[in-house]
Amino acid sequence: MLLHNKARIMMLVVLMIAAMLNLAGCLNAKKAGANLPQVESASELEPATSADDSYTLKLVYIGTPQLDEQLIEEEASKYLLEKLNAKLDLIVLDWGSWDNRQNILIASREEIDVIFTSQWSKHAVNVSKGAFLPLNNLLEQYGQEILASLDPLILQSAQIDGINYGVPSNKEFAAQGGIVYRKDIAEQLQLDMEQVKSLADLDAIYKVVKQKMPSMTPLFVKYGENFNSHYINNFDALGDTSIPGYILKDETSTIVKPIYEFERYIDNLYLARDFYLKGYINKDAATTQMMVNDALASNEYFSVVSPIKPGKAEELGVQTGLTGKLGQIAMNPKSLATSETTGSMLAISSTSQHPELAMQLINLLHSDSYLNNLLNFGIEDIHYKKVSEQVITQTESTSRYSPGASWMLGNQFLNYLWDTEDPQKWEQFKQFNEDAVISPGLGFVFDGDEVKSEVAAVVNVDKQYLIALESGSVDPAVVLPEYIKKLRIAGIDKIIEAKQQQFNAFLQKNGKLDSESDKEDSLHYNDNEIAE
Missing domain, CATH: 3.40.190.10 (Periplasmic binding protein-like II)
Structure with missing residues (x-):
């Protein structure tokens, strides 16, 4: 679905209706505090x-x-x-x-x-x-x-x-994910970056970088900036990203699932692990506090995971002292969500x-x-x-x-535009905003007040497991089942149920609730399936 004039009018009408209704999925203004x-x-x-x-x-x-x-x-x-x-x-x-x-x-x-x-x-x-x-x-x-x-x-x-x-x-406003890489190094090593269409395609690129530039780590990864970042996988958290329960922005299903029930999430956990074992990812990925800009500026990394927009590489080039030396590759459809x-x-x-x-x-x-x-x-x-x-x-x-x-x-x-940037950058921004896929959840925000104790427990579990898993630092075949078990003990199922109920109310009032048959598509991995 493209964000052209017809779609924009339709979505505006939907949001105006939603704003007039007391949606179950929204917070109440009275929660701003009686003493304020x-x-x-x-x-x-x-x-x-x-x-x-x-x-x-x-x-x-x-x-x-x-x-x-x-x-x-x-x-x-x-x-x-x-x-x-x-x-x-x-x-x-x-x-x-x-x-x-x-x-x-x-x-x-x-x-x-x-x-x-x-x-x-x-x-x-x-x-x-x-x-x-x-x-x-x-x-x-x-x-x-x-x-x-x-x-x-x-x-x-x-x-x-x-x-x-x-x-x-x-x-x-559109979101897109990919990598920003050292264009000067790619040219030096005669790497064909145009052949990179997916994260898996980076394997061949990183193999050459690892062999020919042993002092340079192919990919810098850290918490929130990895192969399972929301902007890479088009995850829509329907509100605060620390509260579990997602849909996909680039698909039509409105079934809220734990993140580990999406195939792309599991695939990318194993891809990150593979890259980590091959030495493509920084060994301190699970603990580093270094920022992405600092990693690029250090001259020690070939690429970083990044949100992508027109001129992103040029902006980072100015900020890192690498003007003219960076390139970018988008790897997913543009999307728009709350x-x-x-x-x-x-x-x-x-x-x-x-x-x-x-x-x-x-x-x-x-x-x-x-x-x-x-x-x-x-x-x-x-x-x-x-x-x-x-x-x-x-x-x-x-x-x-x-x-x-x-x-x-x-x-x-x-x-202002730097003289190293495309003079049409702002026009490109406008175009970038105009043809994004719209998430079914646009305009919805989950109110987690009824499950705040479960959310707090889940956040604690995430701190223990999530960074290590998503950075490739641990084997998902071993650690993921344990992580899921701890999440369920913490109350993730109750959170998902509450979020689905609120989201259903939002969708029903806007005439967009999925059919019952769609609801049967949930993967519902169990611990044994994950281990296999």
Whole structure:
């Protein structure tokens, strides 16, 4: 099913109906916390009104702290004092510590204003904790440029029970997975990368790299970045990815299954194990904290698993000092699900003292080219030089401020292009968004409150087994049956049943519930079948 005009209209109608109904699979807005401020009208708020009374907006997102961060904060604050009578404090949390530090920020009720959030970063869970404010009224009053530029389908499908708790970044929304590889090494070794159509095809490539470049590991793998990443297999978790129960975005079945009941998952476990034993994968894959960008920049790896979009290799080239040396290969159909519409958002913390200023900041990131590019690329003639109005080139100081966070901070279509990138990149992004397969679960988010104790138990089991299994570090024939047994003891079957019931209610109200015969297709592996 392609995302052409007819499909877009149909999906928008579906989502509008869904937003009006009290779907069993959605969270209730009341879960935002009775003790939290409900922003019903901006007129109830008291914005800062004088230079002496300027407010410092704290913006929290994931990344690597940059050497010239303070310099950017100073420039942004000068600009925002004129625009909003506000200053800016950038709080950049390292990828490796993001989960823990985000949890601490929320639990401690620290006063912050704007914070990055996403479905893969427990967005729905944090909404249920009351961490983020409902934004519908703030969007209407202070987010007019957001509403004008962001596709209504994207904004509405990111809602929980008809309410936006985060503003999606305006970027590519389709999802696709594959690898990013060292194009210069492939050319040096005369590797025919055009013959690579699947993960299994990489075997012949990696064999040559291993033989001819013994100091270079063919593939870098880590937790979340491996052959069973959701973007590689088109898994739709129907909400928080830490809660088990999936459908496939590129198929029509609406039967919710544990991940180990999908053939592609099992196949890729064994492929990863094979590659690990052949020495194609880093030996510390189950424990490494190294980030993908750092792995590429180290010059020690030929390739990494990665989400793919137009210009991905060129972007990584700039961020890793490998400009012009990287290539990319997509290995699955493009797809669109709630995981994409909520894959990168900016939320307003319920601890913000001035939510109206926070929304105005988000609105500027979606509409103000100067501010957007300042936060993403730094200061002109210091961190970059302009080649033309929209094209920039690197300087000796580019590495001092290169956060690589443009997909998190507002409207990516406002971004400058590096002179090493395709000048048609943004047009390619638009095309990339237009012909994606739509998941049957688009617009649905599972409310796991009724099974939260089982979810906690499953998460603990995952910590014990999942990384080792998916990295190829252990034999799935031996470890997978044990993993499944522990999951069942933890209550995974109860979670799957609850998710299926909520999803069925969503589908039934939208006239899309599978037939009973479809429900009999579930694989239901048992321990003996897995072992065999």
